[in-house]
Amino acid sequence: MNKTEQTLSIIKPDAVERNLGEDIKKILVNNNLLVKDSKKLRISKDEAEEFYRVHQSKPFYNDLCNYLSSGPIEVIILEGEDAIIKYRRLMGATDPKKAEKNTIRQLYGLSIDKNSVHGSDSLENAKKEIDFFFKD
Ligand code: CMP
Numbered sequence: 245m246n247k248t249e250q251t252l253s254i255i256k257p258d259a260v261e262r263n264l265g266e267d268i269k270k271i272l273v274n275n276n277l278l279v280k281d282s283k284k285l286r287i288s289k290d291e292a293e294e295f296y297r298v299h300q301s302k303p304f305y306n307d308l309c310n311y312l313s314s315g316p317i318e319v320i321i322l323e324g325e326d327a328i329i330k331y332r333r334l335m336g337a338t339d340p341k342k343a344e345k346n347t348i349r350q351l352y353g354l355s356i357d358k359n360s361v362h363g364s365d366s367l368e369n370a371k372k373e374i375d376f377f378f379k380d
């Protein structure tokens with residue numbers, strides 16, 4: 245059964261810097277994902293470390309946190325039927341070189357680090373990630 249879900253999208257510094265936000269949101273909206281809320285902000289390294297805590301033990305953790313805090317990002321709450329898997333399919337594989345044709349990362353990603361977008365990987369993490377940016 246399809247279900248309405250919310251997921252968190254982050255437009256990363258490389259994509260914000262190239263003004264790709266509107267083009268990326270057009271892809272999302274054209275695929276029946278509703279932009280419920282969005283804001284542009286810049287986070288600190290400490291905040292990036294907290295956000296990416298699940299990757300703490302990975303060799304790329306430090307670079308990843310430096311990168312996410314290196315410039316403005318846009319965070320978006322997306323809502324729609326099966327939003328989590330739908331948005332992950334639209335993003336494509338983590339590494340833009342391996343991403344399927346016409347996915348966001350294939351179209352815009354520069355490298356595995358500068359891969360333009362982030363998306364929640366499960367319902368549980370979507371709730372946590374949305375709260376991280378939108379709970380006041
Ligand atoms: P994201 O979906 O934001 O989740 C964690 C990020 O780590 C991922 O996108 C990549 O940008 C980054 N990353 C860097 N190196 C790797 C790697 N070897 N495997 C997975 N993710 C990586």
